[in-house]
Structure formats: structure tokens, C-alpha cells
Amino acid sequence: MIAINGQRLVSDLKALARFGRVGTGVNRPVFTPDDVASRHWLLERMQDAGLDAVIDGIGNVYGRTPKVSRSVLIGSHTDSVPNGGWLDGALGVLYGLEIARALIEAGDASESGVDVISFADEEGRFLGTVGSRVFCGEVVPADCAGVLSADGTILAEALEQAGFAGRPLARLEPARHQGYFEAHIEQGPRLEAETKRIGVVTAIVGIRRARVVFGGQADHAGTTPMDMRRDAGSALIEFAHDVAARFRNVGSTDTVWNFGSIAFEPGAANVVPSGAELMIEFRDSSLGVLDRLEQAIAAAAETVNEADKVSCRVEPVMALEPTAMDEALGTVIEEAAEMCQAPAIWMPSGAGHDAMVLGRHLPTAMLFIPSIGGRSHDIAEDTDEADIVLGAEVLAEAVARFLA
Amino acid sequence: MIAINGQRLVSDLKALARFGRVGTGVNRPVFTPDDVASRHWLLERMQDAGLDAVIDGIGNVYGRTPKVSRSVLIGSHTDSVPNGGWLDGALGVLYGLEIARALIEAGDASESGVDVISFADEEGRFLGTVGSRVFCGEVVPADCAGVLSADGTILAEALEQAGFAGRPLARLEPARHQGYFEAHIEQGPRLEAETKRIGVVTAIVGIRRARVVFGGQADHAGTTPMDMRRDAGSALIEFAHDVAARFRNVGSTDTVWNFGSIAFEPGAANVVPSGAELMIEFRDSSLGVLDRLEQAIAAAAETVNEADKVSCRVEPVMALEPTAMDEALGTVIEEAAEMCQAPAIWMPSGAGHDAMVLGRHLPTAMLFIPSIGGRSHDIAEDTDEADIVLGAEVLAEAVARFLA
Numbered sequence: 001m002i003a004i005n006g007q008r009l010v011s012d013l014k015a016l017a018r019f020g021r022v023g024t025g026v027n028r029p030v031f032t033p034d035d036v037a038s039r040h041w042l043l044e045r046m047q048d049a050g051l052d053a054v055i056d057g058i059g060n061v062y063g064r065t066p067k068v069s070r071s072v073l074i075g076s077h078t079d080s081v082p083n084g085g086w087l088d089g090a091l092g093v094l095y096g097l098e099i100a101r102a103l104i105e106a107g108d109a110s111e112s113g114v115d116v117i118s119f120a121d122e123e124g125r126f127l128g129t130v131g132s133r134v135f136c137g138e139v140v141p142a143d144c145a146g147v148l149s150a151d152g153t154i155l156a157e158a159l160e161q162a163g164f165a166g167r168p169l170a171r172l173e174p175a176r177h178q179g180y181f182e183a184h185i186e187q188g189p190r191l192e193a194e195t196k197r198i199g200v201v202t203a204i205v206g207i208r209r210a211r212v213v214f215g216g217q218a219d220h221a222g223t224t225p226m227d228m229r230r231d232a233g234s235a236l237i238e239f240a241h242d243v244a245a246r247f248r249n250v251g252s253t254d255t256v257w258n259f260g261s262i263a264f265e266p267g268a269a270n271v272v273p274s275g276a277e278l279m280i281e282f283r284d285s286s287l288g289v290l291d292r293l294e295q296a297i298a299a300a301a302e303t304v305n306e307a308d309k310v311s312c313r314v315e316p317v318m319a320l321e322p323t324a325m326d327e328a329l330g331t332v333i334e335e336a337a338e339m340c341q342a343p344a345i346w347m348p349s350g351a352g353h354d355a356m357v358l359g360r361h362l363p364t365a366m367l368f369i370p371s372i373g374g375r376s377h378d379i380a381e382d383t384d385e386a387d388i389v390l391g392a393e394v395l396a397e398a399v400a401r402f403l404a
Numbered sequence: 405m406i407a408i409n410g411q412r413l414v415s416d417l418k419a420l421a422r423f424g425r426v427g428t429g430v431n432r433p434v435f436t437p438d439d440v441a442s443r444h445w446l447l448e449r450m451q452d453a454g455l456d457a458v459i460d461g462i463g464n465v466y467g468r469t470p471k472v473s474r475s476v477l478i479g480s481h482t483d484s485v486p487n488g489g490w491l492d493g494a495l496g497v498l499y500g501l502e503i504a505r506a507l508i509e510a511g512d513a514s515e516s517g518v519d520v521i522s523f524a525d526e527e528g529r530f531l532g533t534v535g536s537r538v539f540c541g542e543v544v545p546a547d548c549a550g551v552l553s554a555d556g557t558i559l560a561e562a563l564e565q566a567g568f569a570g571r572p573l574a575r576l577e578p579a580r581h582q583g584y585f586e587a588h589i590e591q592g593p594r595l596e597a598e599t600k601r602i603g604v605v606t607a608i609v610g611i612r613r614a615r616v617v618f619g620g621q622a623d624h625a626g627t628t629p630m631d632m633r634r635d636a637g638s639a640l641i642e643f644a645h646d647v648a649a650r651f652r653n654v655g656s657t658d659t660v661w662n663f664g665s666i667a668f669e670p671g672a673a674n675v676v677p678s679g680a681e682l683m684i685e686f687r688d689s690s691l692g693v694l695d696r697l698e699q700a701i702a703a704a705a706e707t708v709n710e711a712d713k714v715s716c717r718v719e720p721v722m723a724l725e726p727t728a729m730d731e732a733l734g735t736v737i738e739e740a741a742e743m744c745q746a747p748a749i750w751m752p753s754g755a756g757h758d759a760m761v762l763g764r765h766l767p768t769a770m771l772f773i774p775s776i777g778g779r780s781h782d783i784a785e786d787t788d789e790a791d792i793v794l795g796a797e798v799l800a801e802a803v804a805r806f807l808a
Contacts, residue, residue: 187631190627221660221754258673261673262668374623
């Protein structure tokens with residue numbers, strides 16, 4: 001058992017939330033002054049806790065338990081989306097800090113300890129999960145030096161300005177790191193709806209996006225009889241209706257999809273749309289299911305093209321493969337939750353996390369705690385303090401079991 | 405019989421098309437320098453033809469056959485939409501000019517003649533059909549002096565600059581004007597598709613537009629299970645699909661509708677739409693059918709609201725009542741077409757015309773000739789020369805029969 005201090009954890013979370021505070025949330029995109037200041041604050045907290053801590057050449061804040069040869073790595077990210085929530089990645093990092101600190105305080109002279117990390121730019125101001133990818137050796141900062149943010153900042157210059165450019169890189173050490181735990185708020189409504197307090201992640205879902213482009217002909221919407229039209233807008237509506245029906249048939253119970261945006265050209269009340277565009281995104285933790293969903297889109301597009309009035313072209317714009325979490329490590333969390341009298345449910349993570357990257361390199365598990373109203377990436381994001389503390393207790397118990 | 409000169413008619417049409425020429429079309433919004441110049445040109449042609457002609461205080465160019473107590477009025481408009489077609493309203497005006505000219509040339513000493521008119525601003529640079537509305541006494545220029553064009557010009561100033569402000573107004577004379585004929589290109593593909601060369605208009609359709617506004621909740625499109633969403637975008641798609649099905653059931657064979665524009669909020673691939681907006685326009689020549697279509701929209705909206713996830717509000721934004729054409733006058737055109745060995749079809753006009761205004765005050769009929777490819781309000785608009793001449797011959801025959 002590792003005896004964490006729930007009050008200290010919450011107090012640290014609130015202290016971190018002062019950096020970039022916006023109402024009840026935070027605005028802390030990576031390498032903005034508030035993010036940089038918060039990384040220095042975190043570095044000091046790690047050092048105070050007795051960790052050997054550094055900020056590395058990609059901005060990762062990394063603290064190692066001294067004098068141990070093996071460790072469990074716990075972390076997430078402290079950068080936020082613009083005007084995001086105060087918990088999001090911060091929670092997983094400060095869980096790591098509190099558990100490492102509690103373990104060091106206990107004075108256990110074991111060969112194993114806890115290392116803690118806050119990865120840089122999980123949220124992708126420049127390049128999503130770049131911090132964890134550099135940590136795992138998938139890329140080096142030079143590979144992505146020229147990446148631009150939406151506001152026109154160059155990654156290399158932002159690193160330079162932050163004072164992190166050229167520093168040594170913290171790296172995954174296969175001999176040392178036995179596993180990676182990442183705790184996170186759920187960012188969805190399932191735990192709350194099922195009145196559960198702990199979720200164990202089965203897999204981080206794969207994501208595919210396609211832009212579907214319809215080509216018809218602009219006609220006067222008063223003088224052109226319905227059967228003489230090549231109406232790209234109505235074709236899109238029937239297509240989307242068809243795709244939703246097919247998805248309900250071939251998807252899994254966890255499949256989600258979204259028609260996120262639609263645009264009609266020219267977009268006038270009295271002109272039959274000559275063009276239309278639809279953005280579809282769909283997610284599932286199974287590659288097979290993702291393939292079936294993609295085939296459903298292709299079949300619906302084929303139906304449009306066969307009618308020979310409006311052309312329909314499907315352009316894949318993104319494909320992120322699913323990442324299964326380590327089942328044995330997840331079971332340790334499940335058992336810890338049981339021990340804490342908070343029976344967990346297994347569920348996929350519909351959003352991406354640094355665990356997606358780490359999971360390609362070492363046994364990785366994720367723990368979810370509830371999000372009030374399912375809110376996320378919004379200043380309204382929040383979680384009951386009791387759930388925050390319980391999550392840390394469950395993770396501490398899981399770490400203790402794993403290190404035992 | 406009135407013996408028109410087809411070659412002279414086409415030559416006049418081509419001369420008029422030089423004003424504001426843009427490729428194969430014309431750019432002649434009302435009261436622009438090219439429009440004003442073309443009105444002076446038309447005035448001279450009317451005077452050359454022997455008509456008593458004036459440009460009046462709203463810019464209408466009006467020519468009266470002298471020494472007759474009764475007349476048939478023939479006209480349309482010579483202003484165009486920006487970068488419009490060369491025929492559009494010009495055709496109906498120059499048909500009138502040619503028929504009046506031919507009748508005067510024939511030296512027929514009848515009590516009845518032909519008056520010709522080009523109404524101002526049918527296309528609504530300032531206020532659609534303002535010229536015919538002033539002519540019919542529905543409004544006076546002072547009522548609409550302050551109307552602004554999209555380019556920020558004030559109607560009163562444009563009239564002043566054109567040199568027309570304060571002039572006497574030409575007015576409908578119930579004792580003189582026995583009927584109004586307006587010829588126009590079809591602006592649609594029906595005559596061409598049915599290989600007919602003359603259309604007789606049953607009615608100018610009524611037009612209703614509604615904005616349909618959906619309110620849901622923005623959620624993470626990866627972490628929110630499908631059944632926990634309040635997805636305004638998907639609600640819109642199912643609603644539009646439902647409305648189209650209901651319209652097919654309750655509409656007439658002539659009913660047309662258009663989903664002209666759609667917008668999703670916030671419009672991101674990975675965010676469940678919190679809001680969505682759809683613009684629906686529908687047209688029919690029967691008030692009863694228009695009412696049924698409106699009820700179908702209300703019923704579809706009710707279905708959305710009953711599901712109690714997404715709110716659906718229907719906001720009417722426009723309602724233009726249908727205008728029936730005079731059946732007896734239309735039958736005269738039908739008989740004239742038969743006589744010219746070009747059997748006509750009866751069809752509604754899906755677009756608005758000055759005849760919509762005139763039809764409220766005197767017996768009014770419209771004649772359509774084919775539009776190549778159904779093109780309209782575009783420089784690609786065109787009609788075979790043989791069809792242009794045939795249309796004039798049919799109208800001349802109809803006028804002769806009507807005056808007989």
C-alpha cells in the first residue's frame with residue numbers, strides 16, 4: 001500500500017490551475033508563457049518530492065526516483081487546449097507526483113520506484129503527442145523543428161524562446177521502465193451515467209476521417225423540375241442518412257461517428273446546390289470494425305454514383321490505428337479498484353492520449369475517473385474532489401501491487 | 405395577322421445586348437450607366453417605330469401607340485442581374501417593340517393598338533418589380549426612396565443620377581389597357597426536355613422559405629456514446645430526409661423544393677454539432693399545396709422535438725403568394741401557337757416576373773420559349789434564333805386574335 005495524501009494532491013492541482021487560469025479552466029497551450037511557467041513550477045514540486053528532475057529538450061518535465069534500478073512510469077501532460085479544463089492531463093501528472101512522493105516519504109528501500117513525467121504538446125498546438133513520441137524515440141526534435149502552430153509560430157523558435165532548445169532528451173529506458181500508467185478524466189459521460197467511479201481502458205480507439213465531396217449542377221430552384229436536377233445537397237443528405245443506417249448495422253456497441261461539418265455551394269436559398277461537402281469521423285477499438293465502417297461509406301458513395309446524377313468522391317483525410325492497452329496491467333487497476341470498494345468498468349478511450357504512444361513500447365494501462373456532465377476541452381470541465389482522490393488511491397494501490 | 409420582321413427583332417436584341425456586354429451575356433443592373441444608356445436607346449427605337457415614348461419617374465420606358473383608345477400592353481424588363489443573360493427580360497420588351505412597330509407599319513386604322521413597356525428593376529437591385537408596382541399604383545417612388553442596393557446605393561440617388569427623378573409616372577389605364585402579355589425565356593429545362601417550343605404559363609408559383617434551427621449540445625465526438633448525444637447535425641440530416649419524403653407525398657407534380665444551405669456549429673470533425681441550420685424553399689402554384697408543404701415541415705419538426713434530444717424551430721422567412729394567369733388570355737396564346745404549328749404546353753412559372761404584379765390588375769398571360777440547357781441568370785443563357793423568332797410570331801398572332 002502506498003499512503004497518498006489526498007488533500008496535498010488536490011492542493012497541487014489547484015496550484016497548477018493558477019497558471020493560465022480562465023474562469024474555472026485554464027489556457028495553457030504548450031510553450032506559451034503560462035505553460036513554461038507551469039513546467040518550472042512542476043519541476044520544483046518534483047525536486048521537493050525528492051525526485052531527480054529535469055525539463056528536457058522537447059519540454060518534457062521528467063522526475064526519476066533516485067537509487068532504484070526499476071520503475072513504473074506515471075504521467076500525462078500539463079499543456080491544455082485553448083481555454084481547456086483544469087484537470088485533463090494535469091490530473092495524470094500530479095497523480096504520478098503524489099504517488100512518487102508518498103513512496104519516497106515512506107522510506108521504502110526497494111529496488112523499484114516511481115518516475116513521473118509531463119509530456120509536451122499532447123494537445124497538438126504544434127504536433128500532437130510530440131513529447132511522448134520524442135521520449136519513446138519515434139522522432140527527434142530536429143524532425144519537427146519547422147512545424148507551425150495555427151498562430152504561425154515555429155516549433156523550433158517556441159522551444160528556443162521557452163529556453164528548452166538543445167537540452168538533453170529524457171528517454172524511455174526499457175531496462176528501467178516496467179510499465180506506464182496514465183490516469184485521466186473520462187472526457188465523456190459513461191462513468192457518470194453508469195454511476196461508476198473508475199474506468200479501466202481496454203484500448204484507445206482508432207480514428208478515421210473522410211471528406212466526402214459531391215458534385216452536381218447549379219440550377220434555378222424554381223424553374224428546374226425535381227427530376228431534372230443534379231442536386232449535390234440532397235444527394236449529401238440521402239448519403240448521410242444511408243451511412244448512419246449502415247453504421248448502425250456494421251458498427252460495434254462502442255462505435256461512434258460524427259458528421260461534423262457540411263457545406264453547400266453556392267449556398268443560396270434559390271439555387272440548387274452544385275457542390276456539397278461532408279466531414280465524417282468514426283472511431284472504434286477494432287481494426288476490423290473500422291474497415292467495415294470504411295466499406296459502408298464506400299458502398300453508400302457507390303449508390304450515389306450509380307444513380308448517375310451527382311458524383312460522390314470519398315477522400316480519406318486521417319487514419320489513426322487503435323492501440324490496445326495491456327490487459328494484465330489493466331487487471332491490476334481493476335483489482336485495485338475492487339480493493340478500494342469502487343468496482344471498475346472496462347471501456348474504450350474515445351480520445352487519444354500519450355498512452356497511445358507509450359503503448360507501442362512498454363506495457364501500458366489507463367485509468368479513468370468521471371467527468372461531470374461529460375464535459376471536456378472546455379473551462380466547464382470538472383470532477384468531484386472525492387472522485388479525484390479515489391482515483392489517486394486506486395492508482396497508488398495498483399502501482400503498489402505492480403511493484404510488489 | 406401581324407407580320408413581324410424576325411431579322412429586325414434579332415438585330416435589335418443583339419444591339420441591346422451591346423449595352424453592358426460581358427462575354428456572351430450582359431451586366432446591366434438597373435440604373436447603372438449601361439442600363440441608363442440602354443433605356444435611352446430603347447426610347448429612340450420606340451420613337452422610331454412611331455410610338456409616343458417616354459422614360460418615366462421610376463425609369464420605366466413606355467411607348468404608346470398613338471391615336472388608339474384601347475391597347476394591349478406588351479413588356480417585361482431590360483435590366484439584368486449582375487452578369488446575366490442577354491435575353492431574359494429583354495426578349496419580352498423587344499417582342500413588344502417589334503409587334504407594335506409591325507402593326508403601325510401595316511397602317512391598320514383600328515381603334516386598338518399595342519403599348520410597349522420596359523419595367524425598371526424587375527431583378528431587384530433595389531426592390532424587385534418596383535417598376536411594374538409603380539406602374540400599377542401599388543407604390544410610389546417616394547415610398548421606396550431610401551431603399552439601399554447591396555453596393556450601398558440609395559434608390560432616390562440612383563434615380564437622380566440617371567436623370568429620371570421627379571419625372572411624371574406612366575400609369576396603368578384600366579379603360580385603355582385590355583390585357584398584358586409578357587414573353588420570357590423559360591429559365592428552366594422543361595420545354596427543351598419535352599421538345600416543345602412554346603409554353604403557356606398557368607400561374608406564377610408562390611414561394612415560401614423557412615429557416616429551420618436545431619439546438620443540441622456540443623460533445624466530444626470520440627468519448628460520447630451515440631445514445632448520449634444531443635446531436636443537432638444528425639437531427640438535421642434525418643429531418644431533411646423526412647421532409648423530402650413527406651414533400652414527395654403531399655406535393656403536386658409541379659412542386660419544387662430546395663435545401664439551399666446548411667451550417668453546423670461549431671463545424672469541427674471531432675465535435676458533435678451543438679447547432680445546425682437548414683434553409684428550405686418550396687414553390688407551387690396552389691395555395692392549398694403550399695399549406696400542405698408547410699404542414700409537412702411542421703410535422704417533421706414535431707417528430708424531432710418529440711424525441712426530446714434536439715430542439716427544432718421553424719422560422720418562416722418569406723412567403724410570396726402564387727399568381728394565376730388569365731386562362732382566356734393564355735388560351736389565345738395556345739391557339740396562336742397551334743396556328744403557327746408549334747403546339748404549346750401549359751406549365752407554371754417557377755420564377756417571378758412583372759406579370760405577377762400586372763396579373764393583380766388586368767388580364768395577364770405569359771409565353772415561354774426554350775432556354776438552351778435551362779440556363780438562366782448566367783452569361784451562358786441562350787435560345788436558338790429560330791425559337792426567338794417563332795415566339796414573336798406566336799405572340800403577334802395572339803395579339804392579333806385578342807385585338808380582333
